[in-house]
Amino acid sequence: MEDLFRVGGREFQSRLLLGTGKFANYAVMKKAIEESGSDIVTVALRRVDPGSQADNILDFIPPQCTLMTNTSGARDADEAIRIARLAKAGGAGNWIKIEVVQDNKYLLPENLETLKAVEVLVKEGFVVLPYMSPDLSMARRMEDAGAAAVMPLGAPIGSNRGIKTRELVEIMVREIKVPVIVDAGIGSPSQACECMEIGCAAVLVNTAVAISENPVQMASAFRDAVMAGRRAYLSGIPEKGGLSGVASSPLTGFLGDEK
């Protein structure tokens, strides 16, 4: 059975989205993207540093990948909108991850400014995926505004703490029609797997892969974990029981049975 990931009017094989920050170099990043099997890869925009003659990151992203520029650095809707337009003009296409952060300690998203940016950019024809705090009411507004997906955080960006927002995300999975993609905080393959087991459509990972000792191998571990979690979800995970055991082998018809 083919289980394609549908988002933004397109179909993808992979349910793992990979970020490109914090890799030691672009060559390692490229191999990690390839091993991850990711079809959607995020990048950011920054002011150029005239002193540096670094390579162009876009040359190291496999051409079959869909680029999604994030609006990191934006503190309000207007800045996010500006970054989105710059990304499009720079040839990165029209997929945008809205990321509006005003809080520099926890890096938690500003949902209201994020919503404003979604409203404007959807009208301009962007495919818009907002990174947000997992709030059902806000997610509904994002969906109504035309967001292609909603991306609740699992834990603060780069914290590797896992899906601490699990029950709120589960509520979103039940109630929101567009894909729910957990973004931020996922620090290990088991955590990514957990996201998929509870029915999330996809997971976005960056730090956990990029700063591991072997990013290329870690990328493949995440790939497998996301696939495993998705298959488990589709198989129907049985309800949790109580503390008592329930035998999985027959208890009758063996030694000691009464005649």
Place this chain on the structure above:
Amino acid sequence: MLIRVNGKEEQIDQPLSLKELVLRKGLQLDRIVIEHNGVILPRSSWGSVRLTEKDTLEIVSFVGGG
């Protein structure tokens, strides 16, 4: 003439096009995007845009990000 590039003031001592300024900085044309006084300019127009006093430029490029 004084212009502002990426938030910093710069003195320019001769008439320049936007393209000439960028080349002077050693930037590769195909990897940057330019906002000129708040308007994004297509690469094809950079050669014909003359810089004038108090112009504000944002010059950005793609980097790694999550």
